Amino acid sequence: MLKRLRRDHQHIAILLDILAKKQRKLAVGEGVNFSLVRDIVEYMQSYAEHSHHPLEDITYDFFMKKTGGLNSSQLHDEHTRLAESSGALMYSLNMILSDIVISREKLVADLKSYIELQQLHMEYEEREIFPHFVKSLTVEDWAEIEKLCHQKLVDDPLFSESDEVTFDELKAYIADIDNKQ
Template identity: 65%
Template sequence: MLKRLMNDHKHIAILLNILAKKNHKLSQGESVNFALIRDVVEYMQVYAEHSHHPVEDITFDYFIKHFPSPSTTRLHDEHSSLAESSGALMYSLNLILSDVVISREKLVSDLKAYVEIQMAHMQYEEKELFPLFAKHMQGSDWDKIWQQCEQRLVDDPLFNDSDDNIFEELKEHIAEVEPQ
């Protein structure tokens, strides 16, 4: 399970890098593919917020319950903030794609903030939480977590080998720009 979470982070980092590059172009006044940007944010909503983050929450809650550790709500708070941020960004992107004028400066600022909070969140998990999970939890703990997560686990709709057409343009972009 921890391997899956870390693999998800690797994939999310690829997408955040794409957003950062698109945002840089946007800040320079260059044109960007807003549909592609929306697809990245949609992926974050569809997969990260509805499968990846709940699995992290379940894992963290299990850890807090079974191992001595300081109680904190930071993980859950950050997941809520990330969902709000992606919702607001998605709203702006949908307006743009519906030909509603949005300030370029606001979009650049919002997109930059989105990438930064996503990256900071992953760094928190990778530097503070994941090492604790790896150090303290054994196979039986992960089995119990797996059972609790089964309903939340979905196949990654972007980084998989299926022939689904979902996120097809984004898959092609990643294959061109970020060869595996």
């Protein structure tokens, strides 16, 4: 399960890098493919917020119960803030794609804020949360966690080998980036 969470972080980092490039282009007045940006945010909402973050929350809650640690709300609070931020960003992107004028400066600032929030959140988990999991959770614990997470376990709609047609444009964009490197 921890391997899956870390792999998700790697995939999210790829998408945040794409968003950061788009944000920088917007900041200097260049055009971007708003559909692609929306697809990234939609992926973050549909997969990260509805599968990845719940898996982290379940694992964290199991860890806290097992170790008797003081249950900090930081992880859950950050997940809530990320969902709020992605919702606001998605609203702005949908407005733009519906030909409703949104301030470029606001969109640039919202994108930058969202990217930074996501990056800081992943750094916090990698630095503060995941090492505790490694030290404290046994193979048996992970098996129990996987049972608890069963309802939230879904295949990654973007980075899995499924034939699902969701995010086709984004898949092609990422494949093109990989071919250029």
